[in-house]
Amino acid sequence: MINPTKASYSVAPTMMVCAVAGLLTAQLFTGRSSHRLALLALVGFLIGLSVNFRLPNLFLAAGYCLYLAGAFLLARSKETFLQGVSFGVAFLIGIAPTLIANAINAGSPFSTTYGGVDVAPPELNSGVLLSYLVDVQFTLLAISAAWTAWLWRFDQGRARQVAVLVAINLAVNLIFFMTHPIFTPYYIIPIDMLSLWTLLFATLDLRGERAADSAAFPQPANA
Template sequence: MKIAKLAFGLICLAILASNVVTMSRWSEARGVYDDICYLRQAHLFQRLGLGGLNTNAALDYDGYFEGKMKQIAFAEWQDPIRWPCHNPMPSGKDVMQYPPGTGFLLALFPEGHQVAPLYIAASLIVCGLALSGIAMARTLPSLVGAGLFGALAVYLMINPAKASYSVAPTMAVCAVAGFLTALWLTREKRSVLLIALIGLLLGASVNFRLPNALLAAGYAIYLAVAFLRMRTLSAFAQGLGFAAAVLVGMAPTLLAQAVNAGSPLATTYGSADVVAPAFDLAVLGQYVRDMQFVLIVLAIGSTAWLLRVGQGSVRQVALVVAGNLVVNLGFFLSHPIFTPYYIVPIAMLSLWSTSFARLMQPEQVRQAASLGREPTSLGVPSR
C-alpha cells in the first residue's frame, strides 16, 4: 500500500508540475472577450479598491479597456454600448455582466502576470486534496479510485478549466466543499459550523459564476427534508446556518448588482443571456461528444453506487449529491446554450463528495458493509 500510495502521489505531482509549466507560458492576450472583461474587473479593483465593484464603462477614463479592445482589433472600441461583456442598465450605465469574484482574485496578483498565478494557486489546492485522498485510502480498491480521480482532477485544471478564468477558482471551491461535505455527514455528530462553512464556500462560488448558486440546491433539499422529518432544534439550526452562510458568501455579488443594476436582485446580464429552458437535441449532442459527458457518467455512477451499497452516513452523502445532480443537470441540459465547462462544477463537487465519503466512512460502517449488515452503533440514520 505504501508503494502504491507513493506512486499515485508522484503521478499527481507530475501532472501538477506539467500544468504549472504550461500555465506559466500562457498569454493574457489570447483575444477572448471573457478574458479581457475579467482583467478589466481586476484592473478596477487594483485602481479603485472596493470601488471596483462599480463596473460602469465611464470609469475607463484611463483607457485600459479601450487599449485591450485595440489589441484584438475590435472595430467599435470607442463605443461602450458595443463593448463585449457589457450591458446597458435602466440607469443609463453600461456595466460588466459578470459577478466580481474572478476579477477580485486576479487583482491579488500584479498586472500582466495574473492568470497563471490564479490557476497555479487553484491547482495547488486541488492537488493537495487529491494527495489527501490518496493518503486516507485504507484498501487497495479505495486507493486506486482515489489515485485515478486525483490525477484526473489535477489534469482538468488545464482542460477544460482554461476555457474561462471563472472555472479555476470554482474547481478549487468544489474540491474543498466536497471534502467538507463528506466530513460533515460522516461524523457521528453533525456540526452546524461545518455545514455553515460549506454554505459560505458555495455562496462564495456564486461570485465567480452566477449559475454556481445551483450548487447549493442539493444541500437545501436535504436540510429541508431532514427538518420536516425530525422537527428538532439541531436540524433547524443546521438549515438556518447553511442558508445564512450562503447569503454571506454571495454578498459581494448582491452588492455589485445593487451598485451596477440598481438592486441586489437585479441582473447585470442582457436579455440575450437570460433564456427560457428548452431541450435541444443539438445541444444535448454536444454534451455527449464532450469531456463533460464522461464526468456526468462518473458522477451519476459513483452516486448510484453509493446509494446502492453505501451504509449509514455514506448514504447520506449520496442523497445530498443525488439531489444536487438532479437540479443542476435538469437546468444545464435544458439550457439551450452549450459551453465546454457548464456541467464541470456540479460533476466535480459530486465526485469529490462521493470520493471522500468512501474514504472517511467510519470503520464500523465499512465492516458492516463488507458483511452485508446495517450499522447499529452509529448515531446517524442509515436510510
C-alpha cells in the first residue's frame, strides 16, 4: 500500500491534529456553543502545535488569520477583535517550541536551518505541477474544492462561513506549494485533510440540525 501518511514521520501526527482541528472548526460555525473564544484558542493552539511537527504546517493557519482579519475589518467590533487575538495568542503558544529551537539553532526565532532548494524563491515549474496533477494529493484537493463549492451553493448562513474559511485556506496553501520548486507525495496532504475533516463535520452537523428540527413535535398553540 502506498500511503502518503507514511512518507514522512511528520505527517501522521499532523493528520491527528487536522482531524481534531477540523471538528472544532466546524463547531465554531455550526455548533451552538457559547464558548467561541475558547474554541478558537484551541484551534489556534492545535495548528501551532502542528508546526512543531513540520514547519510548512504554518500555512494551515493562513486561512484562519485572513478570515479573522477580514471579519474584524468588516465588523470592527470588540467580539471579532477578541476572536483574532484569541486565535493568534494560542497559535504563538503552540508554535513556541519551534521558535525556541530556531533561536538556539539559527540565532533568531524567525530564522530556520532549512537551506538549498527549500529556501529557493517561488516559481512555476511544469514538472512539479504535472507531478501534483497525477498524484493522489490532487484528487483529495479536487474533492475538497468541489465540496466547498457545494457547501457554498446549497447551504446558507453559517455553512457559507465554513466554505469561505476553507476556500481561503485551500487557495493560500495551493499557491505556496504549487510554486515550491520541489514535489513530494505528502506536501499538500495536511491542507487536504484539514479541509476534508472540516467540511465533513460541518456537513454532518448541519444535516443533523435540520433533521432534529424537522422531527421535532409541534408546540401546542396558546389560546
